[in-house]
Amino acid sequence: METAVKNLLKQERVAYILQRLEELYPETPVPLDHKDPYTLLVAVLLSAQCTDERVNQVTPSLWALADNPADMARVAVEDIQRVIRPCGLSPQKAKAISKLSQILVNEYHGEVPENMAALETLPGVGHKTASVVMSQAFGHPAFPVDTHIHRLAQRWGLTSGKNVAQTEKDLKRLFPRDKWNKLHLQIIFYGREYCSARGCDGTVCEICTTCYPARKHPKKTKKA
Known part of the structure; x- marks a missing residue:
């Protein structure tokens, strides 16, 4: 039987x-190329409705423009958008990158906060993006x-x-x-x-x- x-x-x-x-x-290994919490945050933001491969192709040109909040805050939104266009949703993402960089400079001494709630208040940063940064940049369980x-x-x-x-x-x-x-x-x-x-x-x-x-x-x- x-x-x-x-x-x-x-x-x-x-x-x-x-x-x-x-x-x-x-x-x-973390699929998105980055060198610190800020570049990871921006890379994860760019990965929304876009492949990690495409993001990794685009970010070197973005880091050539600026790779830290203070420098990025001074880059025109149009210049950010031009570089990140292949990632899709570039108008919204460019504005978010510019604005969050300004907030990091003005409110967090140019550092990415190691805090879930604070991350989720940043433009373009939802729960998933904040979770990725908390886990992969800072090592917190998420x-x-x-x-x-x-x-x-x-x-x-x-x-x-x-x-x-x-x-x-x-x-x-x-x-x-x-x-x-x-x-x-x-x-x-x-x-x-x-x-x-x-x-x-x-x-x-x-x-x-x-x-x-x-x-x-x-x-x-x-x-x-």
Whole structure:
């Protein structure tokens, strides 16, 4: 008599995902080129609706204009916009970069604040961007959720996926705090390589099929 194929229980999925991602991605270099908290902040802001590759192509020209808040605050918005145009949404992003640079100079002595609430008040800086800066620039535990992570967390049965805020809460509850910073990058790397929006539907990649061997139909995911 054949034994029915069973999907893994949630805690089994969590343990397997941690182990497999650590095997695949023992090193997690930050995908956005930067040299300090300010250049990371600007790079993350530019990455909204844009690939990291494109951002990394554009930022050297931007840093040639200015690579610190004091110098950037003196650059005309039009000049910033001209350089960052390939990243998309350049009018809004250029204004945000100019304004946040002025605020950093006037209110924070030209330094990026090591504070989540303060970061979230800066123009163009939402919760995800602030989380990335807190985790990758300052080393504070955070779990930034982008579209890759939101999609994979649903495919792997780790969240109901109502929105990115809910996904972030669920992942923080499931995974150890000391793993968050590395794990968020590992999930992004895996999503790009094996479990992309078109490349997997919840029934193709190794983690999806290991967690859900009994899954017969594509997993519909809710957009962020």
